[in-house]
Amino acid sequence: MSTDPTRSEVLVIDDEVQIRRLLRMTLEEAGYAVREADSARVGQSELLRHLPDVVILDLGLPDQSGVEVLRRLREWNPVPVLILSVFGQEGNKVAGLDAGADDYLTKPFSTGELLARLRALLRRIKPAVATSSFRFGRVEVDLAHRRVAKDGQPLRLTSMEYALLQLFITHRDKVLTHRQILRELWGPNSESQTHYLRTYMLRLRRKLEEDLDAPRHFQTESGVGYRFVSEPSEAA
Amino acid sequence: MEIPVDSAAIPADSDRAVRSALAELATAMPGREYWQTRPVSMARECAEVVGVVAAIAFAGWFVPVSYHFFGYVYLLTVIALSLRVGRWPVLFAAIVSAVTWNYVFIPPRLSFSVLDVEDSLMLGTYFFAALIGGQLTARIRAQERSERSREQRASALLHLSRALAAAPTLDEAAAAALRQADGLFAGQTALLLLGSGGSLVPHPAGSFALSDRELAVAAVALQRRQPAGRYTCHLSAAEAMHIPLRRADVALGVFVVRLPAGVTDLTAPQRDLIDGFAAQIALLVEHEHLRAAGEREKLLAESDRLHRTLLDSVSHELKTPLAVLRSAVEQMETDDPGKRARLAGEVSTAMRRLDHLVANLLNQTRLEGGALRPQLDWCDVRDLVGAARRAVGDALAHRSVDVEIAAGLPLVRADAVLMEHVLANLLLNAALHTPPGSPVRVSAALDPAGTHIRIAVADRGPGISGELAAELFQKFRRGPQAPAGGLGLGLSIVKGFTAAQGGDVTVGPEPGGGARFTVVLPVAAHGSIPNDEH
Numbered sequence: 001m002s003t004d005p006t007r008s009e010v011l012v013i014d015d016e017v018q019i020r021r022l023l024r025m026t027l028e029e030a031g032y033a034v035r036e037a038d039s040a041r042v043g044q045s046e047l048l049r050h051l052p053d054v055v056i057l058d059l060g061l062p063d064q065s066g067v068e069v070l071r072r073l074r075e076w077n078p079v080p081v082l083i084l085s086v087f088g089q090e091g092n093k094v095a096g097l098d099a100g101a102d103d104y105l106t107k108p109f110s111t112g113e114l115l116a117r118l119r120a121l122l123r124r125i126k127p128a129v130a131t132s133s134f135r136f137g138r139v140e141v142d143l144a145h146r147r148v149a150k151d152g153q154p155l156r157l158t159s160m161e162y163a164l165l166q167l168f169i170t171h172r173d174k175v176l177t178h179r180q181i182l183r184e185l186w187g188p189n190s191e192s193q194t195h196y197l198r199t200y201m202l203r204l205r206r207k208l209e210e211d212l213d214a215p216r217h218f219q220t221e222s223g224v225g226y227r228f229v230s231e232p233s234e235a236a
Numbered sequence: 237m238e239i240p241v242d243s244a245a246i247p248a249d250s251d252r253a254v255r256s257a258l259a260e261l262a263t264a265m266p267g268r269e270y271w272q273t274r275p276v277s278m279a280r281e282c283a284e285v286v287g288v289v290a291a292i293a294f295a296g297w298f299v300p301v302s303y304h305f306f307g308y309v310y311l312l313t314v315i316a317l318s319l320r321v322g323r324w325p326v327l328f329a330a331i332v333s334a335v336t337w338n339y340v341f342i343p344p345r346l347s348f349s350v351l352d353v354e355d356s357l358m359l360g361t362y363f364f365a366a367l368i369g370g371q372l373t374a375r376i377r378a379q380e381r382s383e384r385s386r387e388q389r390a391s392a393l394l395h396l397s398r399a400l401a402a403a404p405t406l407d408e409a410a411a412a413a414l415r416q417a418d419g420l421f422a423g424q425t426a427l428l429l430l431g432s433g434g435s436l437v438p439h440p441a442g443s444f445a446l447s448d449r450e451l452a453v454a455a456v457a458l459q460r461r462q463p464a465g466r467y468t469c470h471l472s473a474a475e476a477m478h479i480p481l482r483r484a485d486v487a488l489g490v491f492v493v494r495l496p497a498g499v500t501d502l503t504a505p506q507r508d509l510i511d512g513f514a515a516q517i518a519l520l521v522e523h524e525h526l527r528a529a530g531e532r533e534k535l536l537a538e539s540d541r542l543h544r545t546l547l548d549s550v551s552h553e554l555k556t557p558l559a560v561l562r563s564a565v566e567q568m569e570t571d572d573p574g575k576r577a578r579l580a581g582e583v584s585t586a587m588r589r590l591d592h593l594v595a596n597l598l599n600q601t602r603l604e605g606g607a608l609r610p611q612l613d614w615c616d617v618r619d620l621v622g623a624a625r626r627a628v629g630d631a632l633a634h635r636s637v638d639v640e641i642a643a644g645l646p647l648v649r650a651d652a653v654l655m656e657h658v659l660a661n662l663l664l665n666a667a668l669h670t671p672p673g674s675p676v677r678v679s680a681a682l683d684p685a686g687t688h689i690r691i692a693v694a695d696r697g698p699g700i701s702g703e704l705a706a707e708l709f710q711k712f713r714r715g716p717q718a719p720a721g722g723l724g725l726g727l728s729i730v731k732g733f734t735a736a737q738g739g740d741v742t743v744g745p746e747p748g749g750g751a752r753f754t755v756v757l758p759v760a761a762h763g764s765i766p767n768d769e770h
Contacts (some may be wrong), residue, residue, distance in 0.1 A: 194614040199765050201619075221655035222623040
């Protein structure tokens, strides 16, 4: 999909000057406008001054936790946020996603991966799906009539499977944590019942994926949750 | 004498020597009578004396010989009795013999007669013989007794030291010593050892539970490094005797003996025995202290060696990719696009190596620092394998990876992130240690009993020899043909992470050649799933 990024503005909130420099170089070359903030305080004032199209937020800021920044931001705005975490802080990452981050990357990350994630986030806020049907791989979902077909053949999904699929389509290209999915589908009392989710994911994949051992659309993020990718890159 | 040696109380794994020594001791120990000055019943000896004298009088009544003859018979009787009975009974024998001889034999019979000089002299010899004989016998007896008690003491201490030497640990030795002391002293004993905080800690095998008061007495004994409590000149109102365990100038603890209620005072040999016991135990404790110190020393040396190894290999492992990065970056200015592409390839390889190294070091640190808190959650084995394959990236790009996961496999209780590291490390290992292009097989299935899930990573490499397999999971352990690079941390992390999740990992041969690593996770039952329309 050819989303034109020339007008898109990225706010980078990270205290490491070298990371900021490299991100600026990469992002400007890719056609983004870049603003920087080196602390949570500066980041927050930058957010208020002018809202960017997407935020790259480091979780380990010196003056305040990135999760806190995110929580305050989410009180008033749904701008897409990509969080950066370091190895070994899975808990932090999940907290960030639960607080409303849209995606995460673990340092050290690859530039290609970063750009792909940013593209996906921007694609979501410029909705291409105004229609009532959605397509991925060989599967077509008729959202208006709650019908699913694979290669033109109708596919029977249980209501829970369909609800799960719909949730993924709504939040496509975004990481959904276990807790978010469980709360959405089974209610807030089921947030720790991961086995519901595992079982239904297996059923959904069995019906919709080509290769169960290497799912392309319904990807697992270890210890975090799932990501639905409608257009997986061929390399992955 | 019976010493109750409860053989069941001896730990089954303690040496057989301890048992036999204890059994021997049971027959050799002095026991209760040792502590009570024997009331060798004087009444019984006196009765014996009366019996003998009366028997002679009765026999002599019918024998028609001169009364002088019986005078000599009684003299011999007194001498003979002096060898048998104590000092006072023999004197009693002299009196009874004199009276009987006079009353029964000296005419007129059955009445006391006035004695002539000769008869008086005879009576005098009775007392003389009784006094001399009694004295001699008493002396011999005393000697005999002290001999016997010395022998008993020596044998008790010998048995003790033998039992102590045979016990494999301080705990068992102390328990053996206390059991012996209980039997030997026929009372209750306790052993207080100096704890780390300078406080006295009672050994659990002690039979005497010390009251606060007795503990205070023990503390005094320890502080003064002098016996205190009962039978001593310090705090003698206490219930038990407290003997400090001294080695050189240091007190290591206190040995406490509570003797049977009847014992009011101790003889010197008895004190010696208790002191000897305390000295033996002190020796044992000191030994243990020295051994522990030696062990600590060895441990320190070992950890020092490990640190050096770690530092050496970490600096090597860090510096190699850094050298590559530096050299590649310096040549980046080149105009040759082909060369630039090759340099970029080198940079990215070096970077991945650094990344992996840091990850493994952090994981190992988390394992050892005890900071590892597995977040156990329901996981689908397919997800775990898939995540690990993605984490490995293109390290397995030019190999066929065959994944075989049994249908209907139950969910496992695991930490997805840790399992990703576990399986990724196993896959990377397979990639590193087998010929390029050889296949790798990942399989998962329920074991026949249905209690465990086995996830196996098998390769077609050279395989792993039996002796290497045993130590493969230790850190910094690398196979003899391992290629350069790597710290030997991967498998140690695999083991640690698996164990943290309640599982295990083993290595064995893959049928048809190669190595097979198997991660075993227990199967757990999860609750039912609502809204199940299937």
